[in-house]
Amino acid sequence: MFWRLFQDLALNISVIVTIAYVMSRTKLFKRMLRGKANIQEKMFLVILFGSIGIAGTYSGVEIKGALANSRVVGVAVGGMLGGPLVGIAAGILAGGHRAILGGFTAVACGIATIVEGGIAGFFGRKFSGNLSWKRSLLVGMGIEIVQMLLILIIAKPFLAAWDLVKDIGLPMIIMNGVGISIFTTVIHGSLEEEERIGAVQAQKALHIANLTLPILRLGLTKETASRVAQIIYEQTDVAAVALTDREQILAHVGKASDHHEAGHKIQTMATHQALESGDLKLAATRVEIGCPEPNCPLFSALVVPLHFQQSIVGTLKIYRERARAISPVDWEFGAGLGMLFSTQLELASLEARARLVNRAELKALQAQVNPHFLFNALNTVISFSRTDPEKARHLLLQLGDFFRKNLKSGEKFVTLREECEHIRAYLAIELARFSERLTVREEITDEALNWRLPGLTLQPLVENAIKHGIYPLNIPGEVVISARVEEDMLLIRIGDDGVGISPEKLSCIQAGGEVATSGLGIGLQNVAQRLNILYGQKAEFKIKSKRNEGTEVVLKIPPVAAADRLDINEEG
Numbered sequence: 001m002f003w004r005l006f007q008d009l010a011l012n013i014s015v016i017v018t019i020a021y022v023m024s025r026t027k028l029f030k031r032m033l034r035g036k037a038n039i040q041e042k043m044f045l046v047i048l049f050g051s052i053g054i055a056g057t058y059s060g061v062e063i064k065g066a067l068a069n070s071r072v073v074g075v076a077v078g079g080m081l082g083g084p085l086v087g088i089a090a091g092i093l094a095g096g097h098r099a100i101l102g103g104f105t106a107v108a109c110g111i112a113t114i115v116e117g118g119i120a121g122f123f124g125r126k127f128s129g130n131l132s133w134k135r136s137l138l139v140g141m142g143i144e145i146v147q148m149l150l151i152l153i154i155a156k157p158f159l160a161a162w163d164l165v166k167d168i169g170l171p172m173i174i175m176n177g178v179g180i181s182i183f184t185t186v187i188h189g190s191l192e193e194e195e196r197i198g199a200v201q202a203q204k205a206l207h208i209a210n211l212t213l214p215i216l217r218l219g220l221t222k223e224t225a226s227r228v229a230q231i232i233y234e235q236t237d238v239a240a241v242a243l244t245d246r247e248q249i250l251a252h253v254g255k256a257s258d259h260h261e262a263g264h265k266i267q268t269m270a271t272h273q274a275l276e277s278g279d280l281k282l283a284a285t286r287v288e289i290g291c292p293e294p295n296c297p298l299f300s301a302l303v304v305p306l307h308f309q310q311s312i313v314g315t316l317k318i319y320r321e322r323a324r325a326i327s328p329v330d331w332e333f334g335a336g337l338g339m340l341f342s343t344q345l346e347l348a349s350l351e352a353r354a355r356l357v358n359r360a361e362l363k364a365l366q367a368q369v370n371p372h373f374l375f376n377a378l379n380t381v382i383s384f385s386r387t388d389p390e391k392a393r394h395l396l397l398q399l400g401d402f403f404r405k406n407l408k409s410g411e412k413f414v415t416l417r418e419e420c421e422h423i424r425a426y427l428a429i430e431l432a433r434f435s436e437r438l439t440v441r442e443e444i445t446d447e448a449l450n451w452r453l454p455g456l457t458l459q460p461l462v463e464n465a466i467k468h469g470i471y472p473l474n475i476p477g478e479v480v481i482s483a484r485v486e487e488d489m490l491l492i493r494i495g496d497d498g499v500g501i502s503p504e505k506l507s508c509i510q511a512g513g514e515v516a517t518s519g520l521g522i523g524l525q526n527v528a529q530r531l532n533i534l535y536g537q538k539a540e541f542k543i544k545s546k547r548n549e550g551t552e553v554v555l556k557i558p559p560v561a562a563a564d565r566l567d568i569n570e571e572g
Contacts, residue, residue: 013070013179015059019052042082046089049078053094053113057101064160066105068168071098073179075113076120076143080131080184084121091117105164108154112147119143120180133185140180144173205333208235209340216344220306220314222262225250232318232337238330239298240319246275250314255297255321267291268317274303275312280335285323299323302330304338308345316341377429384432391432398428413560416483416490417449423459423481430466438470443482451483451490452560454534460527461494461553469498469551488559495552501545524553531557538562 052074060069075094079087095113099106123139124131148169155161212228225243229251232241240254244266252260266272267290270281283289283301291298300323304316318334320326377399384392414422420442427440440462462479470477482493524543531539540556 010175013073013175013182042086045078045082046086046093049074049086049090050093053090054097057094057098063168064164066103066164066168068172070176070179071113072116072144072147072176073183075117076140076180077183079117079119079121080124080136080139081187082121083125084118087117087121087124088114091115104160105151105155108151109147111154112150115150116143116147119146131184131188133181136184137177137181141173141177144176148173204235205336205340208232208337209344212341213344216341217348219348220245220250220345222250226253226262229253238318239321242317242319243314244271244317245314246312255319256291256293259293259296260291268301268303270301270303271315271317274305274315278305278307278312280304280331282326284326297321300325302326302334304334306338306345307342313345380429380433395429395432398425401425412455413452414455415449416444416451416453419453419455419458420444420449423462426459426463434466434470437476438466439476439478441478441480443480445484447485448483448490451485451557453490453557454530457527457530457555458492458494461524464524465494465496465498465551469496469500472499490557492555492557493552495550497550500547500549500551501543502547506543506545535562
């Protein structure tokens with residue numbers, strides 16, 4: 001009888017485990033395990049687990065006027081997964097039914113079932129998210145021990161109760177504990193499997209997004225759509241991938257590409273619905289796909305809308321070769337990929353706006369330099385127009401050359417050689433103004449002359465050295481321009497032996513992070529802002545100065561490829 005009882009209980013538990021496996025595939029159980037079940041769903045779970053408990057009672061083995069059964073499995077699992085309230089309510093349902101059936105253990109078993117549901121719910125809540133099979137086994141065996149104790153306490157006569165517990169106690173404690181452990185393990189295992197699959201799909205989606213980011217930054221066109229579709233197709237096991245705008249197919253890669261061609265009008269009704277509603281749509285059969293080709297191998301498709309600035313600009317379509325083959329995993333993968341692509345399109349738009357803003361900033365900075373120098377230059381030319389007309393003519397040619405180079409170099413990268421030519425055109429005017437009071441010396445290596453840097457970088461610094469360093473002197477002064485390549489950086493020094501900067505003002509500049517103030521002229525500020533726009537923290541801009549000894553501006557400029565916004569300043 002003892003081993004027969006083990007076998008019968010094992011058979012009952014195998015049926016319950018099968019039920020557990022089926023239930024683990026339902027959305028309701030997954031919502032419950034994530035703590036998202038609402039009141040109506042919890043009521044349904046109470047009825048379900050209570051019914052499993054009742055089924056365990058009917059499948060029990062009659063022995064000595066009582067039933068050796070697996071009723072506790074359903075009730076205990078309900079408590080572990082749904083919490084104490086679900087466990088107690090399922091216990092009331094299953095325990096009340098057992099009490100109605102009668103027998104000398106009816107009341108004891110009914111009460112025990114309710115108590116077991118509450119205890120299981122307590123431990124389920126305590127170990128929420130970490131209910132291992134070992135803990136489930138210990139809880140299951142523990143609550144069965146409680147049931148045996150309650151039978152001994154409540155059931156009368158005591159000797160009959162003791163005789164019954166001796167026979168059914170060990171089999172029920174072990175087998176029901178095992179059943180509870182297997183039940184919870186199967187359900188949690190299903191959820192963990194889904195989470196693992198979701199993590200893999202999320203990783204795959206992020207990898208694809210990383211590969212497509214530099215492509216979609218260029219916008220959604222036929223060319224970019226073709227490259228993106230090819231990447232998705234190569235990284236997944238889908239039959240085909242397509243991208244559309246609101247009117248036509250932009251790209252189709254994979255099966256049926258011989259007749260699903262770029263440029264064709266959108267025919268799938270699900271695609272039109274996705275474009276209108278902004279929701280994912282499913283074409284579950286070939287008829288719903290709407291392809292007129294009778295031998296088309298595509299039988300189902302998921303249509304994912306692509307959002308841009310609160311509107312739908314196109315869709316991503318994932319195809320399978322079997323009808324109704326789009327799985328929940330495909331749905332989640334497509335939804336995640338659609339959100340990432342939509343974000344990339346938004347970022348592309350923001351970058352385009354940033355380019356326009358930064359170009360406007362550069363134009364404004366350039367405009368600030370030009371009038372300042374123009375007024376001084378014209379005054380110098382006027383001063384020579386009567387005394388030395390040929391000199392005036394030469395200066396006008398230099399002035400024209402200066403502004404011509406100014407316009408050409410303001411929005412692109414130039415070589416240091418070109419920048420120096422620009423400076424010399426400027427210096428022709430300044431040397432005419434200051435005559436013997438100004439000397440300019442260049443110390444530039446041949447390697448440095450071919451280095452490329454933003455146009456209009458050095459001229460404002462030379463102008464600042466002359467205007468704020470040399471001009472206030474009552475004696476002749478010198479400006480030194482040196483440049484060399486050092487550690488893959490262009491090192492430029494523009495120094496003067498002029499009046500210098502006061503310690504207070506220099507300290508304010510260095511401590512506050514502001515490179516220039518109105519007292520130092522606009523030249524320093526322009527250069528600092530432009531380098532920051534182009535290189536961020538990759539370039540260096542430093543000022544060294546001592547009162548009555550002079551000032552030196554030191555620049556470190558990285559290669560052109562290090563510019564953060566190269567496309568703003570150099571086409572191609």
